[in-house]
Amino acid sequence: MRSVAVVGTSLAGLRAAQELRGRGFDGRLVMIGAEPPYDRPPLSKDFLLGKVSVEDVALAGQDDLDALAAEWHLGVRAEKLSREGVTLGDGTTIAADGYVLATGAVARTLDAARNLSGVHTLRTLDDAVALKAALAAGPSSVVVIGAGFIGAEVASACRLLGHEVTVVEAMPVPLASVLGPRMGAVCGELHAENDVRLSTGVPVAGFAGDGWVTGVRLADGRELPADLVVAGVGARPATEWLTGSGLAVDDGVLVDSGCVTANPRVVAVGDVARYRCPLRGRRVRAEHWTAATEQPGVAVANLLAGSTVTHFARHGYFWSDQYGRRLQFAGVATEDVRIAEGDVAAKRFVATYHRGDVLAGVFAIDSPRPFTRLRRAL
C-alpha cells in the first residue's frame, strides 16, 4: 500500500494517521478534514466554564502534525467516495490505495426549532463558542432538552455559571438505556441536588417565540419559559457523502470486528463506524472518546495487512463530568445491579452489573480507584 487517504481529521482520523506512521507506513498520507483536529469532551465542560480556551482544545501541536509528513486538505469536505477516489468540495479528487473513514457524527437538530434563534446544539467548536457567547449574554432561563450525557453536562455548566436551568427528558428516567433504570435515576437526582429542575416522561411538542425562542412547549400542554435552549438530542453518523460509494451504511458505516468494510481497502473508525462487537454479539456505534482512540490501531493494522487479522474486542468505556463529580461507566448494564462500595445517597460509590456469575459492567461516581480495579476485572 503506497498511499492512504484519511477522511475526517478529528480524534479518530488523527489517531489513524499516527498509527499509520507508527507502524512504519512511509507512503503518501493525505488528510482531509472539514475542521482542524481538536478535542470535543472539554467543549461541554471546562470550555463553557471558561477554564480552557480554543487553543487548549487542539489535539496536537504544529510540530506533531508536521511529524506526520502528511498532505493536508483542511476546511474542505469530502463529497463523494468512488472508484476514482475521494472527491472534495473544491473539485479535487484524491486517489489512494487505502481509505480511513473517520467523519464522526453530527448533532441532531429539532425541526420545530428551525428558523428560531436562541436554540443551540453542541457538537463542534463553533457550536461551543456560540453557546458560550449566548450564556455570557445572561439568559434569564435556560432549558436543556435531553438528559443524556451532553445535556447533563451542559445543564451542569450552566448551573455552575449561575443560570436558572430546567432539563426536559422525554423518557421516564434519564440515561436508562445506557445505565439501566436504577443508576439512571441516581444520575437524575444529581440535577435536583444542584437546583436544576428535571422534567421527565413528557416529550417536547414545540417552541414559543417569533424569531427568538421564548419558551419550550411540552406534550402535556405546559410551556417552560426559555430565552436560551440547548438541544442535547443525540448525534447521527456523518455518512451522507458516502451515498453511491457502494459501501453498506446503516446508522453508520458497517464494518466487521476489525473496523474493515466489505472492501478491505476501506476501514472506518470512531463515531461514524458501526462495528461488529465480539463482546456484545451485535453491531455497535460506540460514540465515545476511548473507542475513537483505540479503534484506529486495529483498523490500520488490518488495512496494511489487506484483510482482518486483528479485532476490536474491548468493553466500551466513557466518563462524564457533572456538577463537579466524575461519572465513569464500562461494559454493559444489566438488571442485576449491586453496590460494590460507597454510598449511593452521598453520590460516591461503585456499582457492578452482573449476568449470572459474570461481571458485565461497572458504573461509578467519584470513585476512580475502585472503578479502575473493577474495570480491569471485566
Ligand SMILES: Cc1cc2nc3c(=O)[nH]c(=O)nc-3n(C[C@H](O)[C@H](O)[C@H](O)COP(=O)(O)OP(=O)(O)OC[C@H]3O[C@@H](n4cnc5c(N)ncnc54)[C@H](O)[C@@H]3O)c2cc1C
Ligand atoms: C460536547 C461533547 C462532549 C463529549 N464528552 C465526552 C466525554 O466526556 N467522554 C467520552 O467518552 N466521550 C465524549 N464525547 C464523545 C467523543 O468526543 C467522540 O466520541 C469523539 O469525538 C469521536 O471522534 P471521531 O473522530 O470519531 O469523530 P468527530 O470528533 O465527530 O470528528 C469527525 C471529523 O470529521 C469531520 N468531517 C465530517 N464529515 C466530513 C466530510 N464529509 N469531509 C471532511 N471532514 C468531515 C468533522 O468536521 C470532524 O472534524 C463528547 C462529544 C461531544 C460532542
